[in-house]
Amino acid sequence: MRIVVVGAGLGGVAAAVGLHRLGHEVTLFERGAELREAGTGIVVMPNGLRALDTLGLAEDIRGHVMREGRGGLRDRHGRPLLITDVAQVRERIGIPVIIDRARLHRALRAPLPAERVRTSTPVERLEPDSTGVTVIADGEPVARADVVIAADGIGSRLRAQLFPGHPGLRRTGRMDLRGMLPRPPGLVTDLLTSQLVDRRTGAMFGLYPVGEDLLYWFTDSVLYGTPPDAAEARRWMLSLTADWHPLVATLIEATSPADIYVDPIARLAAPLPSFAVGRVAFLGDAAHAMPPDLGQGASQAFEDAAALTRHLTGAEPADAARRLLRYDAERRPGANRMMRAASRQSWLTSRTGLAASLRDALLRAVPSRLATRQLAALWRV
Numbered sequence: 001m002r003i004v005v006v007g008a009g010l011g012g013v014a015a016a017v018g019l020h021r022l023g024h025e026v027t028l029f030e031r032g033a034e035l036r037e038a039g040t041g042i043v044v045m046p047n048g049l050r051a052l053d054t055l056g057l058a059e060d061i062r063g064h065v066m067r068e069g070r071g072g073l074r075d076r077h078g079r080p081l082l083i084t085d086v087a088q089v090r091e092r093i094g095i096p097v098i099i100d101r102a103r104l105h106r107a108l109r110a111p112l113p114a115e116r117v118r119t120s121t122p123v124e125r126l127e128p129d130s131t132g133v134t135v136i137a138d139g140e141p142v143a144r145a146d147v148v149i150a151a152d153g154i155g156s157r158l159r160a161q162l163f164p165g166h167p168g169l170r171r172t173g174r175m176d177l178r179g180m181l182p183r184p185p186g187l188v189t190d191l192l193t194s195q196l197v198d199r200r201t202g203a204m205f206g207l208y209p210v211g212e213d214l215l216y217w218f219t220d221s222v223l224y225g226t227p228p229d230a231a232e233a234r235r236w237m238l239s240l241t242a243d244w245h246p247l248v249a250t251l252i253e254a255t256s257p258a259d260i261y262v263d264p265i266a267r268l269a270a271p272l273p274s275f276a277v278g279r280v281a282f283l284g285d286a287a288h289a290m291p292p293d294l295g296q297g298a299s300q301a302f303e304d305a306a307a308l309t310r311h312l313t314g315a316e317p318a319d320a321a322r323r324l325l326r327y328d329a330e331r332r333p334g335a336n337r338m339m340r341a342a343s344r345q346s347w348l349t350s351r352t353g354l355a356a357s358l359r360d361a362l363l364r365a366v367p368s369r370l371a372t373r374q375l376a377a378l379w380r381v
Contacts, residue, residue: 001025001317004135004145006123006158008035010042010101011284011301012151013109018055018309019149020112027143028112029135031122037105039261040180041208041216044097044104048299051306052108060107061097073349073363076198078191078245081363096295098208098216100180118142123152125161126280132317133279146317147324148280149308151301154266156286162277170269172291172346175223177233177262179255180216183209189247196244197349199356203240204349205248217251220265220293220350227264230257267291267343271336276324281308288335293345296338307331 001024005016008030016028028035044052044061052058072083126148127134127141135143150158160168195206203221210216219237228236234257241248268289275282284301311327312320351359 001146001312001315001320002132002144003027003147003149003312004029004133004143005149005151006135007151007153007284007286008032008109008117008119009151009153009284009301010037010105010108010298011305012149013105013112014052014055014057014302015149015151015283015305015308016116017057017108017111018305019312020116021056022309022313024312026112026116027145028117029121029123029137029142030117030119033120035109035117035119037101039101040178040218040259041098041210041214042101042104042298043208043295044099044302045296045299046096048296048302049097051299051302054306055302055309057108057111060110061099061104071193072195074191074194074196075360076196076200076241076244076248078194078196078247081197081360082366083368098210100210100214124157126158128278128280146279147312147315147320149283150280150286151283152286154285154289156282158280159272159282159286162280163272166272167269169266169289171223172265172267173223174265174291174346174350175221175227175233175262176218176265176292177221177237177260178216178218179252179260180210180214181251181255181259183213183215184254187215191245191247195349196248197356197360198240198244199352199360201240202350202352202356203237205241205244207247207251215251217255218292219252220346223264227262230260230262233262234260265291265346268339271339272332274328275304275332275335276321276328279320279324281324281327283308287331288339290339290342291346292342293349294338294342296342300335300338304331304335 003019003024003026005012005028016026020026049058073081121137123137125136133145133148134141191207197204206218208216237252275287283304307327307330311323315323
């Protein structure tokens with residue numbers, strides 16, 4: 001079949017490679033001038049790694065599994081609230097991969113021939129009919145496809161076109177600030193793979209190792225109005241975390257604004273009624289944009305890519321729409337559950353005042369083995 005993938009993010013690239021390896025005629029359209037992924041570190045959860053395994057794309061990144069830390073939640077001083085035993089989770093179901101986002105993107109796209117990629121092509125709409133889909137970019141037809149995979153991200157134009165009554169995105173009123181920097185020599189800390197929460201402000205800080213030489217950190221805090229630039233956001237977080245565990249401010253201050261990314265946190269205001277409309281399927285943030293609190297954004301996109309590849313194995317144009325309905329039936333329930341779980345986690349970690357004090361007391365009462373079991377269940381999805 002002729003398949004067009006719109007959007008060359010991590011999920012779109014994984015789907016394009018998987019479908020290309022099936023023998024379909026795949027074209028990947030990207031609005032940017034080059035095929036690349038900017039950003040900091042990224043966590044690929046065990047379920048996402050299993051999905052990449054089915055696509056034959058996990059081998060190059062398995063060397064980046066998380067080897068340090070215990071995981072869990074801590075207060076702003078680094079004192080334990082809810083601690084999990086990552087070693088036990090590793091034994092049960094595997095362990096996350098933590099990797100530089102740009103490096104992961106390069107590894108995923110490597111098997112896709114250059115002639116199957118068209119950059120500087122902003123797809124703005126689709127024109128479906130009974131025999132296929134015409135892809136429109138810059139007001140002109142650029143392709144004719146039997147199937148289109150809409151992987152055009154959190155602000156998906158194609159989602160807005162095909163679901164005109166859907167409310168679209170809703171901002172959570174919070175801001176994501178993240179950065180990466182060289183690991184200070186001799187650094188040993190129990191904060192690795194943990195998240196610190198502040199019951200006074202609802203702010204959060206997370207820290208992960210990326211290989212032997214880098215650290216990836218991220219924050220979540222209240223957003224007032226328009227997102228600030230990186231330098232202003234950095235100043236804001238340094239002020240907000242001045243009396244936290246000293247390592248927090250040290251790492252933020254040591255990260256150049258040029259290496260810091262700022263985004264307003266948003267999610268779908270309501271689940272999509274379907275991940276498939278005729279010959280068009282939605283993937284990743286275009287289908288189920290969620291808060292980043294569970295670290296499942298990329299992993300859910302990889303599960304989408306693996307499911308699409310599986311359901312389109314041996315497919316012909318005549319049965320494309322039926323195959324995509326099977327994809328929807330498989331992926332939508334689980335992805336929407338994860339979207340709801342991420343929203344609940346975001347709500348939980350951003351509490352302040354009395355509600356946050358009660359949260360912290362309840363978390364401290366949870367045995368480590370129970371927290372570990374719950375984490376394993378989450379990563380098994």
